Amino acid sequence: MRTLKTILLIEDDRDLNAGLACDLEMERYEVLSAFTLAEGQRILDEGAPDLILLDGNLPDGDGFDFCRKVRSEYDIPVIFLTARDMEQEELQGFDCGADDYITKPFRMPVLHRRIQAALRRTGTREERRLYDDGCLRIDFDQMTAAREDEPLTMTPTEFRILRLLIANADKVMTKRLLLEKIWDVSGNFVDEHAVAVNINRLRKKLETQDHEYIRTLYGVGYQWQSREKGLKDGGNGIR
Numbered sequence: 001m002r003t004l005k006t007i008l009l010i011e012d013d014r015d016l017n018a019g020l021a022c023d024l025e026m027e028r029y030e031v032l033s034a035f036t037l038a039e040g041q042r043i044l045d046e047g048a049p050d051l052i053l054l055d056g057n058l059p060d061g062d063g064f065d066f067c068r069k070v071r072s073e074y075d076i077p078v079i080f081l082t083a084r085d086m087e088q089e090e091l092q093g094f095d096c097g098a099d100d101y102i103t104k105p106f107r108m109p110v111l112h113r114r115i116q117a118a119l120r121r122t123g124t125r126e127e128r129r130l131y132d133d134g135c136l137r138i139d140f141d142q143m144t145a146a147r148e149d150e151p152l153t154m155t156p157t158e159f160r161i162l163r164l165l166i167a168n169a170d171k172v173m174t175k176r177l178l179l180e181k182i183w184d185v186s187g188n189f190v191d192e193h194a195v196a197v198n199i200n201r202l203r204k205k206l207e208t209q210d211h212e213y214i215r216t217l218y219g220v221g222y223q224w225q226s227r228e229k230g231l232k233d234g235g236n237g238i239r
Helices: 014-026 037-046 063-073 087-095 108-122 156-167 175-181 192-206
Strands: 005-010 029-034 051-054 078-082 100-103 130-132 136-139 144-147 150-152 214-217 221-224
Touching: 005 014, 005 037, 014 029, 029 037, 037 063, 051 063, 051 108, 063 078, 063 087, 063 156, 063 175, 078 087, 078 108, 087 100, 100 108, 136 156, 156 175, 156 192, 156 221, 175 192, 175 221, 192 214
Parallel strands: 005 029, 005 051, 051 078, 078 100
Antiparallel strands: 130 136, 136 144, 144 150, 214 221
8 A cells, every 4th residue: 555645735615625635535645625825834834745736816825925935945746726727827837836737627537647747756755854963853844853862842933944044055045035935924024133033042952062053144144054073974954
């Protein structure tokens, strides 16, 4: 029996949402249903699914903006299921990072094949996205972290900042760039002061006397510094 893949379904039409969920569960997928972008974001914060089915118009925002945000933070295939059938809108969907774009109405066998194709392109998720340098271990799928085997409590925003810093360890992340990446999809603004506060909290949780993980370049931004010793597989980033 194949391992169940998890699909996050963000669709505000409750009848369609229920019907799709039922069909996909019969196809041996685990379905997490959301009716707004905020609900979808909360599910993402709890752990990344294998694929996202996304409506273009949601009560609390635009699916295109949400897709762009997902693509900046996660390596998850996104398929649009939308009534927005203009060619320009379809192109916009691909431009914001979607793997596929299906207009309503659609046939379920076609959706099944598109899902299978998207999952094949991204490969299996048996190998989790981990950061592990022998001292600090972060599982970005399960949203867990530990330092020297002692569990760390971190907020979703702190995990997002960490993921951005580690994934871009070869470059300096400016405050403005961090702000753009961690903008709250529900519309809550994160200002520069909030970025600085979160960075300071992360330092207190992560750093030891002999290592500074987050380097500050004053007037520029922040850069991740991996430990010189104890790196697994010789890497310094997310696997």
